[in-house]
Amino acid sequence: MRFRGNKGEISQIRCKTAAKWLQFYLDGELSDTIVQQRVTYHLERCKNCGLEAETYTQIKTAISIHARDLDKRSIDRLSAFIESLD
Amino acid sequence: MLRSLRLARTLATESHSEGAAVSRGDFTDAIKPEIPLLLHAARGLTSASDVEDLVQETLSKAYRSWDRFDGRYLRAWLLTILRNTAINAGRKKRPVLGADAETFASEPDTSLGAKPDEMAVQSDFVATVRRALLELPEHYRSAVELVDMDGLSYQEAADSLGIPVGTMMSRLHRGRRRIRELLGDQGTFEGRRQ
Numbered sequence: 001m002r003f004r005g006n007k008g009e010i011s012q013i014r015c016k017t018a019a020k021w022l023q024f025y026l027d028g029e030l031s032d033t034i035v036q037q038r039v040t041y042h043l044e045r046c047k048n049c050g051l052e053a054e055t056y057t058q059i060k061t062a063i064s065i066h067a068r069d070l071d072k073r074s075i076d077r078l079s080a081f082i083e084s085l086d
Numbered sequence: 087m088l089r090s091l092r093l094a095r096t097l098a099t100e101s102h103s104e105g106a107a108v109s110r111g112d113f114t115d116a117i118k119p120e121i122p123l124l125l126h127a128a129r130g131l132t133s134a135s136d137v138e139d140l141v142q143e144t145l146s147k148a149y150r151s152w153d154r155f156d157g158r159y160l161r162a163w164l165l166t167i168l169r170n171t172a173i174n175a176g177r178k179k180r181p182v183l184g185a186d187a188e189t190f191a192s193e194p195d196t197s198l199g200a201k202p203d204e205m206a207v208q209s210d211f212v213a214t215v216r217r218a219l220l221e222l223p224e225h226y227r228s229a230v231e232l233v234d235m236d237g238l239s240y241q242e243a244a245d246s247l248g249i250p251v252g253t254m255m256s257r258l259h260r261g262r263r264r265i266r267e268l269l270g271d272q273g274t275f276e277g278r279r280q
């Protein structure tokens with residue numbers, strides 16, 4: 001099944017390979033578009049890997065929410081500090 | 087602040103015969119919008135728990151030398167003060183758990199889930215991820231923070247940490263996998279829907 005290479009057909013990769021590339025893929029750090037396509041293809045069809053990708057995406061989102069939250073608090077505190085200098 | 091400082095400042099301002107449009111009000115108005123930039127830059131210079139202190143110290147120094155600022159390239163001027171402050175204090179990227187733990191403890195936050203695309207991320211899940219992030223060894227944690235909090239690319243994060251990009255990637259991926267494991271069943275998308 002793998003690398004059958006019919007025209008227009010994306011060859012299959014295994015779960016292990018998909019897992020290896022998953023974080024690069026989600027971070028937009030896969031420069032090889034062929035690999036990118038293969039990972040996309042796999043994630044769309046494999047339930048387990050699809051859910052795993054969903055979970056990692058939500059971890060990334062949770063951390064960025066946390067960052068914005070921390071930033072907001074810091075900005076408020078530092079703004080008050082500047083006012084206190086006045 | 088100190089009356090003597092203010093007096094000195096007034097005198098200093100008066101001694102500027104031209105281009106002396108510097109006043110307290112100007113300082114506040116000019117500097118406030120630059121706080122986010124300073125926080126961002128400070129993250130690359132010190133540990134997460136020390137970022138706010140570093141920026142505050144920078145603001146104090148900027149305040150004291152505001153009269154000597156020529157009114158041009160405000161950001162460059164501020165960033166120079168920031169860097170010098172970081173260097174002078176001999177700051178290192180080192181974890182001090184107390185400060186962050188305090189911030190983490192103050193749950194729940196009403197600002198969470200404000201954006202529609204983030205509504206799906208439940209706040210208890212966010213809180214669990216935060217705690218898991220705190221439990222990571224520092225070298226994993228800083229890699230995750232630079233990429234997921236600051237949005238740096240792999241190469242930028244590696245440069246910022248002064249390590250090869252391969253090392254950065256392995257720390258980042260292991261760190262996230264560790265978080266994923268700590269989440270356990272809560273980590274699975276399906277598990278959270280039940």
Ligand SMILES: [Zn+2]
Nearest residue numbers: 015018046049
């Ligand atoms: Zn799979």
